[in-house]
Amino acid sequence: MHDLDWKPDKNLDEPLYEQIKQFVIRKISCGEWFLGFQLPPQRELALYFGVNRSTLKTALEDLTADGILGTRGKSGTYVRNNTWSLFRKPLSPDWLKYIRSGSLSPNREITRSIHDHEFSSNLIRLSTGELSPDYLPRNSTDRVLENLIAGGYSLGYDHPNGTIELRESLVQYYRRLGVEAKLSQILIVSGALQAIHLISVGLFPKGASVSCETPSYLYSLNLFKSSGINLCGVPCNGEGIDIARLVNIHKRGSTASHYTIPYFNNPTGHRLSDRKRIELMETYRKLRIPVIEDDTYRELYYDEERPLPLKASDESQFVIHVGSISKTLCAGLRVGWIIGQEEVIRKLADLKMQIDYGTSSLSQLVLDSLLRSGRFEENLSNLRQTLRAKRDLMHEILEGEFTGFAEWTKPSGGFYIWLRLKNLADIKSVFEYCRCHGVLINPGYMYDPKNRDAIRLSFSYVSDEEMKHGLSILKDAILSNTPRTL
Amino acid sequence: MHDLDWKPDKNLDEPLYEQIKQFVIRKISCGEWFLGFQLPPQRELALYFGVNRSTLKTALEDLTADGILGTRGKSGTYVRNNTWSLFRKPLSPDWLKYIRSGSLSPNREITRSIHDHEFSSNLIRLSTGELSPDYLPRNSTDRVLENLIAGGYSLGYDHPNGTIELRESLVQYYRRLGVEAKLSQILIVSGALQAIHLISVGLFPKGASVSCETPSYLYSLNLFKSSGINLCGVPCNGEGIDIARLVNIHKRGSTASHYTIPYFNNPTGHRLSDRKRIELMETYRKLRIPVIEDDTYRELYYDEERPLPLKASDESQFVIHVGSISKTLCAGLRVGWIIGQEEVIRKLADLKMQIDYGTSSLSQLVLDSLLRSGRFEENLSNLRQTLRAKRDLMHEILEGEFTGFAEWTKPSGGFYIWLRLKNLADIKSVFEYCRCHGVLINPGYMYDPKNRDAIRLSFSYVSDEEMKHGLSILKDAILSNTPRTL
Numbered sequence: 001m002h003d004l005d006w007k008p009d010k011n012l013d014e015p016l017y018e019q020i021k022q023f024v025i026r027k028i029s030c031g032e033w034f035l036g037f038q039l040p041p042q043r044e045l046a047l048y049f050g051v052n053r054s055t056l057k058t059a060l061e062d063l064t065a066d067g068i069l070g071t072r073g074k075s076g077t078y079v080r081n082n083t084w085s086l087f088r089k090p091l092s093p094d095w096l097k098y099i100r101s102g103s104l105s106p107n108r109e110i111t112r113s114i115h116d117h118e119f120s121s122n123l124i125r126l127s128t129g130e131l132s133p134d135y136l137p138r139n140s141t142d143r144v145l146e147n148l149i150a151g152g153y154s155l156g157y158d159h160p161n162g163t164i165e166l167r168e169s170l171v172q173y174y175r176r177l178g179v180e181a182k183l184s185q186i187l188i189v190s191g192a193l194q195a196i197h198l199i200s201v202g203l204f205p206k207g208a209s210v211s212c213e214t215p216s217y218l219y220s221l222n223l224f225k226s227s228g229i230n231l232c233g234v235p236c237n238g239e240g241i242d243i244a245r246l247v248n249i250h251k252r253g254s255t256a257s258h259y260t261i262p263y264f265n266n267p268t269g270h271r272l273s274d275r276k277r278i279e280l281m282e283t284y285r286k287l288r289i290p291v292i293e294d295d296t297y298r299e300l301y302y303d304e305e306r307p308l309p310l311k312a313s314d315e316s317q318f319v320i321h322v323g324s325i326s327k328t329l330c331a332g333l334r335v336g337w338i339i340g341q342e343e344v345i346r347k348l349a350d351l352k353m354q355i356d357y358g359t360s361s362l363s364q365l366v367l368d369s370l371l372r373s374g375r376f377e378e379n380l381s382n383l384r385q386t387l388r389a390k391r392d393l394m395h396e397i398l399e400g401e402f403t404g405f406a407e408w409t410k411p412s413g414g415f416y417i418w419l420r421l422k423n424l425a426d427i428k429s430v431f432e433y434c435r436c437h438g439v440l441i442n443p444g445y446m447y448d449p450k451n452r453d454a455i456r457l458s459f460s461y462v463s464d465e466e467m468k469h470g471l472s473i474l475k476d477a478i479l480s481n482t483p484r485t486l
Numbered sequence: 487m488h489d490l491d492w493k494p495d496k497n498l499d500e501p502l503y504e505q506i507k508q509f510v511i512r513k514i515s516c517g518e519w520f521l522g523f524q525l526p527p528q529r530e531l532a533l534y535f536g537v538n539r540s541t542l543k544t545a546l547e548d549l550t551a552d553g554i555l556g557t558r559g560k561s562g563t564y565v566r567n568n569t570w571s572l573f574r575k576p577l578s579p580d581w582l583k584y585i586r587s588g589s590l591s592p593n594r595e596i597t598r599s600i601h602d603h604e605f606s607s608n609l610i611r612l613s614t615g616e617l618s619p620d621y622l623p624r625n626s627t628d629r630v631l632e633n634l635i636a637g638g639y640s641l642g643y644d645h646p647n648g649t650i651e652l653r654e655s656l657v658q659y660y661r662r663l664g665v666e667a668k669l670s671q672i673l674i675v676s677g678a679l680q681a682i683h684l685i686s687v688g689l690f691p692k693g694a695s696v697s698c699e700t701p702s703y704l705y706s707l708n709l710f711k712s713s714g715i716n717l718c719g720v721p722c723n724g725e726g727i728d729i730a731r732l733v734n735i736h737k738r739g740s741t742a743s744h745y746t747i748p749y750f751n752n753p754t755g756h757r758l759s760d761r762k763r764i765e766l767m768e769t770y771r772k773l774r775i776p777v778i779e780d781d782t783y784r785e786l787y788y789d790e791e792r793p794l795p796l797k798a799s800d801e802s803q804f805v806i807h808v809g810s811i812s813k814t815l816c817a818g819l820r821v822g823w824i825i826g827q828e829e830v831i832r833k834l835a836d837l838k839m840q841i842d843y844g845t846s847s848l849s850q851l852v853l854d855s856l857l858r859s860g861r862f863e864e865n866l867s868n869l870r871q872t873l874r875a876k877r878d879l880m881h882e883i884l885e886g887e888f889t890g891f892a893e894w895t896k897p898s899g900g901f902y903i904w905l906r907l908k909n910l911a912d913i914k915s916v917f918e919y920c921r922c923h924g925v926l927i928n929p930g931y932m933y934d935p936k937n938r939d940a941i942r943l944s945f946s947y948v949s950d951e952e953m954k955h956g957l958s959i960l961k962d963a964i965l966s967n968t969p970r971t972l
Contacts, residue, residue, distance in 0.1 A: 014733070093774055096829070098830065104841075141641070155622055156616055190676065350593050356680040359820065
């Protein structure tokens, strides 16, 4: 019936299925197998070709994916397309399959959408956890670069823990905060996010749980989920985390660690009180769990005196301290650090060597010079004044315009106001309304999957004018999405 | 018999096992439970306390780990230590348990050992895949930094794919090589190692196989193993990879991709011929698999004309091209890039945002200026001359001193000579002998677990004097470890 005396040749380099594909294409291109032509059943074809059913299926599936063959009903395969263009089209790998594979899963859709908007448009960014480029201490960094040129520098691979110079500067810096760290207890990383990534893949087995405040910055990341670690949210009250609930969760015994931003929390702006700090440290100590202290915002206090990191009262060495300059100097240098027990740091340093072989030497050189020269502290003190003024302006606008339908706590440091809407509005519609009117906000459900009534507002990036305009758009968005019963 | 009318209180914040521990400590510290005192059987104790056996076990195990209790025989628990110091010792988390957990496994022991030696001693580094700090084009980088100061710069978060400026410079650079890439097809990363890490966690499922040449740089990394990906080595002959074996491996159908360093391979120094390149590209195309092209060394040609990357003849878009400046300019800036199909790049950019939120802006600014000003090319041309002279010197010493017992191919580019020993010496002893005499080498088994007769020698880092001295030590090491039958 069919002229199928041809068989693929097992001695050729070309895989059998590829030879079959080429055979089918020849049949179609010479017109013998015309448009709509029904191929013999798969079982029969496999017998003719002298190959396994699976080899045959691979060939037919490839040709189907390329749009050359089609399927009808159970096993009917027919010629779907015979245009030359298809045959000549270079056959690239099935990229979609590769993109959908991979052990690390993609970011949440809302996170990716915000990344895209932030970089591809001129929206007013009430969303952005970043300092305005205007606050970069250009003068200081210029002087540091000049000194580098005059004094010489090397840009080779560094010690797995980071440059000795920068680690020495950090030892000095932390000594003033009451933290005694050895050089071998410090690991330089590329920002706090990388620190959290290293900790999550380096210290916890898949399936472990880590507790955190709700809402928490961690929920906006995909890091833990990607490493197979479950987040276990602990509710907060006005004073911060609910200690009884925290203890209860850890009593069950399967929770490996606790993550916290003690000062000027992202997203809530909350500052841990001294009383509560002592109580919490005692709790952690009793639970005997490692605590990941994300110290990113602590230096940005502007109402009260400088808070001390948890690490400053950590005689038992259970705190893994994560520091960064992304919020206190600039994000673009991509420098952060981890301070912890020596063996823990050794393990994390080894992992860092595996995944990127160290942090930019040039960035480390610049930060080291800024710390040594006192310019880092000088800039911080200016930054606190700037941010206080920004905070005051946002608070003032909110008091004037939002009091009827929203509530918030005036933060004493950091970047954020956590705005809670008194009457349920549809937050997704609020987000969309703002975006369409040129304003970007971070909806609360980014930080707590169950949250439907909060927005994280950032006052660190926008100009005064942008803030005023942005908040007036937000007000319209909320009111036009609040039930009429108001 | 025992005064055990006490029971832990379920209403307290403190976990039950912690309350039991404190009770036991009180009993010991008041002297009631004296040194050597035998505790009641666990079953009995659990009943007395009204708790689960598992809760009791947790308490006793903790106290045993702390050295306070000891065990004898099957279930006998006794007081092992009653010194006050133990009770007062702050109880830190069980760090060893955490260090042994983690989804990412540590580097191979030989790799960690070499990292340690490289940074902690003054050994002669015939091992190091790095440019000597003397070759850093200080003059060029100084001018670039001066221009930055004069012209202004920003150091905020960048676009997820890297700065537009640097990607534009790379588009121009690659256009001259016959590669047409769009901005959205380029992702800036922190060195080629991070590129490979992102590809391994982003595109392949756990359990996938990736083929590579044997020996291969990949074997010296733990990256693929950590991501659950198997390496499938393909033997090489004088002309490079054995194509028939490559096809055979991929015919079996489970191999997801192929990794290759086409030019001046690490560790063999091999350069792909034009004829073989065309043959290989045709093979990849037929197999329809993505090829990871590690292009790290290609620019370091110094005998023949500039080789073209595989990406230059990639109409079907199956090449994922990985570039870096770590070997051609300096390693410390930590800048590399990936060029590939648009959707693939989008996925990898999203993952990079998850794990470190981008590469140092300052490093990107410096590289961009070097590329735009032509200083990058200028430096490359000097570097080729320097490396050629280094290669000549090493080849000359080997010809004079090693001809009788070793063989190698004179490389026409790159950093490495792959030295094969004619008579089996104990490579581990050779490594140890060298190390004890102040010389570091990379044994061949780092790049091929089965290899027992090769050493990777690098001529990119050492001074002429160090090279002469280092090789004479190596000669002694080999001869004193070669069987007498020679």
